[in-house]
Amino acid sequence: MQEKELIKNLKNSKSRNGAFAELLSQYQERVYWHIRKIVVVHEDADDVVQNTFIKVFRNIDSFKGDSKLYTWIFRIATNESITFLNKRKRKRSESLDSEEAINLTSQIVADPFFSDDTVSRNLAVAVGQLPEKQRLVFQMKYFDNMSYKDISEILGTSEGGLKASYHHASQKIMEHLKKVEFF
Amino acid sequence: MKSLEDIKKHINKSDKQSKRHAGFEVPDGYFDALKEELLAKAKEETPTITRKINWFRVSAAAASVCVLIACLFLLINNSGGDNANGSLAMSDLSIEESYDFILAQDLEDISTDDILDLENIDEILDELEEELAN
Numbered sequence: 001m002q003e004k005e006l007i008k009n010l011k012n013s014k015s016r017n018g019a020f021a022e023l024l025s026q027y028q029e030r031v032y033w034h035i036r037k038i039v040v041v042h043e044d045a046d047d048v049v050q051n052t053f054i055k056v057f058r059n060i061d062s063f064k065g066d067s068k069l070y071t072w073i074f075r076i077a078t079n080e081s082i083t084f085l086n087k088r089k090r091k092r093s094e095s096l097d098s099e100e101a102i103n104l105t106s107q108i109v110a111d112p113f114f115s116d117d118t119v120s121r122n123l124a125v126a127v128g129q130l131p132e133k134q135r136l137v138f139q140m141k142y143f144d145n146m147s148y149k150d151i152s153e154i155l156g157t158s159e160g161g162l163k164a165s166y167h168h169a170s171q172k173i174m175e176h177l178k179k180v181e182f183f
Numbered sequence: 184m185k186s187l188e189d190i191k192k193h194i195n196k197s198d199k200q201s202k203r204h205a206g207f208e209v210p211d212g213y214f215d216a217l218k219e220e221l222l223a224k225a226k227e228e229t230p231t232i233t234r235k236i237n238w239f240r241v242s243a244a245a246a247s248v249c250v251l252i253a254c255l256f257l258l259i260n261n262s263g264g265d266n267a268n269g270s271l272a273m274s275d276l277s278i279e280e281s282y283d284f285i286l287a288q289d290l291e292d293i294s295t296d297d298i299l300d301l302e303n304i305d306e307i308l309d310e311l312e313e314e315l316a317n
Contacts, residue, residue, distance in 0.1 A: 033204040120206025
């Protein structure tokens with residue numbers, strides 16, 4: 001189904017549920033993987049992806065069509081993921097006085113739903129150590145092959161800023177991989 | 184491995200073989216279950232949305248409010264009789280009131296029209312004459 005037709009059907013109360021099923025078929029996996037790379041743990045990603053799509057369903061009438069439907073959905077998904085991470089950080093800093101507790105790297109190492117492939121694991125650990133903004137840009141560009149224009153729409157940052165972030169992120173990852181004698 | 188591009192090629196190949204993404208995995212059948220769960224949640228949401236866009240109810244409520252405001256406006260404007268704007272004409276004053284009014288004012292502030300507007304001008308002048316004579 002074409003995007004325009006899909007949006008039209010999503011906005012019509014009679015065809016909304018059918019169009020939503022179509023929307024899920026087209027986007028749920030991509031959105032899930034996007035969220036999963038940000039929040040890392042599968043159970044958390046499951047909660048966030050559900051909140052994301054329910055928000056999409058509730059707010060489709062407010063989608064004006066100024067951007068692509070997928071960048072609008074990814075913007076909601078990104079915001080939901082960041083909100084989730086911030087909540088988790090607050091909870092943990094109240095109960096545990098350790099930065100290690102919020103370290104995404106340790107979560108990747110302990111994740112039962114992560115590949116035993118050493119290359120993937122080393123890269124994920126390196127990405128997990130990046131600052132949040134650089135991590136988001138790197139993941140969207142490197143793993144999802146998104147254009148800077150689309151990433152710019154999702155994150156609300158200039159394309160120049162994104163290119164700089166991606167460059168810094170790549171350098172840090174290379175340095176990390178050299179340190180662990182991966183290269 | 185010599186570069187990030189080499190790593191990417193390796194991960195993409197590895198992911199394709201095992202239905203993974205960047206090394207992340209999901210339980211078997213997860214995406215089918217997710218779709219079902221989200222569709223069920225969407226169905227629960229639908230009645231709320233129908234209520235939200237019940238334009239007939241919204242229009243009826245808006246019309247009722249307009250009628251109420253119009254009634255209140257008419258009621259307020261008609262309750263004051265001829266003097267709806269709250270001011271009094273000189274011709275509406277009784278003799279005593281006109282007399283008191285003239286005495287209370289500086290004569291320069293009273294125009295000829297105001298005097299002529301008084302209904303009982305002759306009686307008032309007579310009373311003034313008597314007052315001055317005393």
